[in-house]
Amino acid sequence: xxxxxxVDTAADAAPxxxxxxxxxxxxxxxxxxxxxxxxxxxxxxxxxAITLGIYRFWLFTDMRRFLWASTEVEGETxxxxxxxxxxxxxxxxxxGILVPVYALLxxxxxxxGMVSQLSxxxxxxxxxxxxxxxxxxxxxxRLTRTVFRGLRFHQGGSAVRYAVRAMLWWIxxxxxxxxxxxxxxxxxxxYKMRNTFYGNLGGSFAxxxxxxxxxxxxxxxxxxxxxxxxxxxxxxxxxxxAAARALDRGNLTSxxxxxxxxxxxxxxxxxxGGAAWSVFIGFVLYPAYQAIxxxxxxxxxRLGGAAVASDxxxxxxxxxxxxxLLYVLLFSIAFSIVGGIMLGSGYMALRGQIDFDRTSLPRxxxxxxxxxxxxxxxxxxxxxxxxxxxxxRLWQVAVESMLISSLGALDHVQATExxxxxxxxxxxxxxxxxxx
Amino acid sequence: xxxxxxxxxxxxxxxxxxxxxxxxxxxxxxVSAPDGxxxxxxxxxxxxxxxxxxxxxRLGLANATAAARLEIHDRTLAGAxxxxxxxxxxxxxxxxxxxxxxxxxxxxxIATLIGGAIWGVPLLADRIAPHLPVALEMRLGAAIDxxxxxxxxxxxxxxxxxxxxxxSSSALAARDAFAKLVASxxxxxxxxxxxxxxxxxxxDVNAITLPGGRIYVFNGxxxxxxxxxxxxxxxxxxxxxxxxxxxxKSVLETAGLSLLFGMLxxxxxxxxxxxxxxxxxxxxxxxxxxxxxxxxxxAKLMYKVGGDPHALGAFLLRISGKSGAVPHFxxxxxxxxxxxxxxARIAQPSPARALLTPTEWGALKRICAEG
Numbered sequence: 001x002x003x004x005x006x007v008d009t010a011a012d013a014a015p016x017x018x019x020x021x022x023x024x025x026x027x028x029x030x031x032x033x034x035x036x037x038x039x040x041x042x043x044x045x046x047x048x049a050i051t052l053g054i055y056r057f058w059l060f061t062d063m064r065r066f067l068w069a070s071t072e073v074e075g076e077t078x079x080x081x082x083x084x085x086x087x088x089x090x091x092x093x094x095x096g097i098l099v100p101v102y103a104l105l106x107x108x109x110x111x112x113g114m115v116s117q118l119s120x121x122x123x124x125x126x127x128x129x130x131x132x133x134x135x136x137x138x139x140x141x142r143l144t145r146t147v148f149r150g151l152r153f154h155q156g157g158s159a160v161r162y163a164v165r166a167m168l169w170w171i172x173x174x175x176x177x178x179x180x181x182x183x184x185x186x187x188x189x190x191y192k193m194r195n196t197f198y199g200n201l202g203g204s205f206a207x208x209x210x211x212x213x214x215x216x217x218x219x220x221x222x223x224x225x226x227x228x229x230x231x232x233x234x235x236x237x238x239x240x241x242a243a244a245r246a247l248d249r250g251n252l253t254s255x256x257x258x259x260x261x262x263x264x265x266x267x268x269x270x271x272x273g274g275a276a277w278s279v280f281i282g283f284v285l286y287p288a289y290q291a292i293x294x295x296x297x298x299x300x301x302r303l304g305g306a307a308v309a310s311d312x313x314x315x316x317x318x319x320x321x322x323x324x325l326l327y328v329l330l331f332s333i334a335f336s337i338v339g340g341i342m343l344g345s346g347y348m349a350l351r352g353q354i355d356f357d358r359t360s361l362p363r364x365x366x367x368x369x370x371x372x373x374x375x376x377x378x379x380x381x382x383x384x385x386x387x388x389x390x391x392x393r394l395w396q397v398a399v400e401s402m403l404i405s406s407l408g409a410l411d412h413v414q415a416t417e418x419x420x421x422x423x424x425x426x427x428x429x430x431x432x433x434x435x436x
Numbered sequence: 437x438x439x440x441x442x443x444x445x446x447x448x449x450x451x452x453x454x455x456x457x458x459x460x461x462x463x464x465x466x467v468s469a470p471d472g473x474x475x476x477x478x479x480x481x482x483x484x485x486x487x488x489x490x491x492x493x494r495l496g497l498a499n500a501t502a503a504a505r506l507e508i509h510d511r512t513l514a515g516a517x518x519x520x521x522x523x524x525x526x527x528x529x530x531x532x533x534x535x536x537x538x539x540x541x542x543x544x545x546i547a548t549l550i551g552g553a554i555w556g557v558p559l560l561a562d563r564i565a566p567h568l569p570v571a572l573e574m575r576l577g578a579a580i581d582x583x584x585x586x587x588x589x590x591x592x593x594x595x596x597x598x599x600x601x602x603x604s605s606s607a608l609a610a611r612d613a614f615a616k617l618v619a620s621x622x623x624x625x626x627x628x629x630x631x632x633x634x635x636x637x638x639x640d641v642n643a644i645t646l647p648g649g650r651i652y653v654f655n656g657x658x659x660x661x662x663x664x665x666x667x668x669x670x671x672x673x674x675x676x677x678x679x680x681x682x683x684x685k686s687v688l689e690t691a692g693l694s695l696l697f698g699m700l701x702x703x704x705x706x707x708x709x710x711x712x713x714x715x716x717x718x719x720x721x722x723x724x725x726x727x728x729x730x731x732x733x734x735a736k737l738m739y740k741v742g743g744d745p746h747a748l749g750a751f752l753l754r755i756s757g758k759s760g761a762v763p764h765f766x767x768x769x770x771x772x773x774x775x776x777x778x779x780a781r782i783a784q785p786s787p788a789r790a791l792l793t794p795t796e797w798g799a800l801k802r803i804c805a806e807g
Contacts, residue, residue: 048704052546052702053704054538054541055542106691110575149446150449151503198451199450375709380705383705411451412450414449415449415450429703
């Protein structure tokens with residue numbers, strides 16, 4: 001979107017709303033045009049492919065600018081002031097930090113080589129800790145680049161402390177098969193929001209773990225119960241003495257044979273069946289779970305006296321995902337047709353130069369090259385659909401579900417000085433823990 | 437032309453929203469409160485237009501730490517003001533230029549990185565590997581050894597993976613013959629670390645070298661070989677890998693490639709295929725170079741210890757059979773004919789002294805005959 005677009009349509013725009021009374025809640029609006037986002041994402045996808053991913057810093061910056069500018073609070077939109085150059089530099093600095101870490105982990109795994117499985121776990125924990133650290137610092141970067149009414153947000157707190165806290169929560173989560181996760185989320189959100197500031201106005205988080213637990217327990221039960229039932233049923237039919245003997249021998253084949261059972265008892269089949277049902281139900285219920293958590297999370301956000309409430313509907317999430325599936329289906333059909341035509345015409349055109357019946361460097365080069373190009377186009381296409389049809393839509397749905405009461409608390413806030421580097425963003429990018 | 441109108445002003449110090457009067461002067465815009473007090477005077481050259489949804493012109497000061505903002509909702513006033521502000525990106529031209537620059541910069545970066553991958557990575561690995569302590573390479577070898585044994589030991593009949601470990605006289609003779617062969621080659625090679633050579637129970641015609649001087653000769657190779665010089669030639673080649681520290685080099689090269697393809701390049705959805713393709717082509721190129729160097733080392737070693745250097749070339753041609761099913765750029769070894777030709781070029785006429793007596797050679801061939 002260019003500045004000229006803004007000016008040309010300025011006449012159509014409604015005059016800014018007059019600030020409402022403190023008592024009446026204000027609904028947030030999403031004012032972006034989907035077409036602009038489509039254009040941005042398609043162009044960005046193509047440029048990412050050409051530049052082997054280097055363009056992503058510019059694309060992410062454009063995406064955030066769009067999403068921030070599309071989010072309107074009482075006639076005033078958010079503004080993203082980060083730049084792609086900051087992200088690029090942050091990424092390069094993160095590489096400078098991570099390469100020695102990887103090298104150290106490698107040497108450590110050699111030093112303690114006897115227990116190579118253990119060293120893999122240590123490496124995983126170290127990198128996951130880095131990921132949490134990076135996520136917290138990336139949040140700080142994004143907040144300091146968010147301007148609303150001429151003031152910046154910022155974030156205090158310690159990323160190290162946050163990472164340690166997040167990692168410690170994994171223990172109860174693992175032990176309870178995820179049942180503790182609502183309390184973990186609450187605790188971490190409290191830490192993040194307590195350290196979030198708009199000017200000199202501090203944030204807080206009012207969501208409660210018990211509440212999220214009650215809202216999401218049904219999803220958990222539906223997902224986990226097939227797995228547990230499968231385990232119980234398999235345990236009932238398994239030939240335990242034979243299993244003990246097989247474990248004694250330490251032979252993998254005989255352990256598998258015991259799990260395979262006989263014609264009547266098929267423990268492995270029951271186990272896999274239960275697990276497959278769990279995965280399937282998890283897949284089906286994922287949008288519902290996402291919506292439940294999002295609504296709960298939005299409803300817990302506080303900034304000074306201003307409080308957010310959300311009336312997010314689960315069906316909106318399903319709508320986005322179903323539309324995505326439909327688009328991918330149509331895209332796949334179109335892709336096969338166009339791809340088939342191009343393959344055919346390419347074959348006809350090159351048949352004179354290349355003997356396609358015999359192995360040769362040109363034949364295999366052309367085949368491998370076109371396969372890679374086709375794969376990249378298809379996957380990038382699907383990812384672009386996902387970004388627009390799911391990610392942007394979910395952002396929009398979340399924004400439009402928000403009602404802020406006592407918005408007057410955001411008047412007369414004083415500015416404070418705060419800046420931060422984009423190293424956290426770079427780390428998060430390199431470790432794959434980044435988000436918009 | 438409109439030069440005055442209404443706007444909304446945030447001064448960057450508080451979040452207060454002020455309705456203001458905007459007055460466009462000759463080189464600056466003045467922002468005044470309704471009571472006439474001057475709130476800000478921004479020079480056109482300092483002003484930066486900012487992204488907003490359609491219908492609003494939002495301006496800020498470039499290079500300012502405070503985020504003071506002036507918003508104008510009046511179309512004509514916004515147009516008049518924009519005419520003064522530089523750079524006015526009315527058509528998105530600046531945006532397009534930035535994108536072209538980014539793409540050009542990226543392509544240059546990609547070219548540099550790929551050049552680094554082709555020449556820089558093997559060069560660095562060559563320079564660094566000799567300086568790494570031998571102890572580190574031995575540890576690396578021990579770690580890889582466990583995994584290789586698990587992967588290769590496919591015996592289900594309870595026979596030991598390693599051949600010639602029995603107490604019988606034939607096992608003893610086979611062991612002695614193998615030790616004699618290895619000793620004469622090792623003596624000529626002048627290595628910085630001791631070799632650990634084994635014959636293992638595998639039907640493939642192959643031999644592998646792990647970091648830290650571990651060489652596994654597969655039994656299939658002994659079965660297929662017609663003369664001791666063919667086995668010695670293969671061993672000489674593998675000792676070449678040990679001397680060149682190719683195991684350590686390959687770890688360094690893999691790390692370098694992962695940095696270039698994966699961390700710096702290819703990090704986008706669908707980039708996985710590009711990463712795999714790039715890594716495969718480059719790794720096999722490194723490997724072909726290392727194999728050719730090992731062939732050269734082996735041929736010279738054979739000449740030095742008095743074996744027939746040409747035997748390896750002939751052996752390779754005999755066992756290669758119907759190769760050529762894989763395109764050249766995906767081969768990790770050069771083609772057999774290429775290798776035989778290269779060996780023929782390197783090797784001088786050999787004095788052809790027998791490395792093992794016919795009896796010893798016979799014993800070695802049967803090293804895996806018993807459990």
